[in-house]
Amino acid sequence: MELPRLQTIWEKHREQGFEVIAVESNRETVRAAQFIEEAKLGFTCLENGEGDSESVEGVFQVMGYPTSFIVDRDGRITYYHLGFNEGDEEVIEEEVLSLLEG
């Protein structure tokens, strides 16, 4: 699962101005809240909107889960990844570090 790995990366680099925003797409509020609680996620966790505020598929055209974007200081999406395999967290951390240092 991706989010606990992101928690680890977040703890390491948050002092340098790194954030994580998790957006739960299905509005499964109870199950999502349980997961967030059990995995002790400390970063920002948001719920997808409804109707006109539905953003995950409507705005960001997300086709599958998990999907990650890495956003730089100017709001540019510099990295995109669909799915999650062991080791992907290392690629994400590397990308994040290069943006934090750049």
Next chain:
Amino acid sequence: MRRYEVAIVFVLLVPGLLGCGGQRDQQMSASTAYEQAQQVLDTLDNPQEEVQVFEEFVRAYPDSEEAVDALGAAIYLRGYKLDDLNGAVSFAEAARSMASDPNTRFEIGIKLHEVALEAGKVIDLRMIADELAAERPLNFVEHLSVVDEAEKSGEWELVLEHATSMGRFATAETFRNDYPDDDFSDERVDFSVQRRRGWASAYEGAALIHLDRLDEASVVFEEAADLSALSNYVGVPETPLNRYWGQAELLQGRPARAAELLAPDALIGGNESAFDDLKAAYELINGSEEGFESYLLTTRQRIATVIEDVTLGNYSGDPVSLASMAGKVYVMAFWNPG
């Protein structure tokens, strides 16, 4: 210890359930049994025990739809978690011989080919595809599975045959026929048809490149040029078309055009082969790799999408806007608890 016992109870239970009825009951109880297996798995936390549950399920219900899923999990656990790729291959081979349903045998065959390749073994993919084709014509997704596997094992004649077949499914009528229960809008159907054309052309062209028929590959890519712009929100192409087209352009000595085609996959999509080709294109243009790092940075900034501001609620009910992240580096992770 206790958890282990639960697993053993389940392992003994599955063949018991199997004995309860005929073919129809077997399929019905397969889904029930798989649900029970999931419950048992929730109590386990090591791959050694988990793999037994999945493998026992496959043995008990070799022809069920769930068997394919269970086999995938068993391969992952035995092959990668327990580092026993040969064991995973043997089990997948056994699973295929236990299954008699042509659809299941095909699905298992694809998984078998994939793991066998990882273990350095060769499985006759053509035979697997032909066996199903003898029963009924393959559908789009099945052709794509064959293409995907044949690409990995470098069987480009086979890629070419099945990619050409995929192209025949790129019509609105065929797409709607494939999903009779869905009522897709014309716009959605049109997009899906274009994407099918993109996949078919990408692989047809890729096969032609590898079969040293570069001129024909270029014709395929040029004819699909209208699909080149088919990309997602962040600008990453929906199909591998641009990445193979870029490869063809590179091989034909047109590195500037290759670089344009390859950049989104290489830099935003994180595709390694596109990245290697982009680097080769850069070196051809500039005579050396000097300045490549800064080229990457500026190109990425040029092609990247600026995220738009949305406001969503957190679990305390407060609104959070993405604009509040200005000046920060962040990961936006879309998920669901599944």
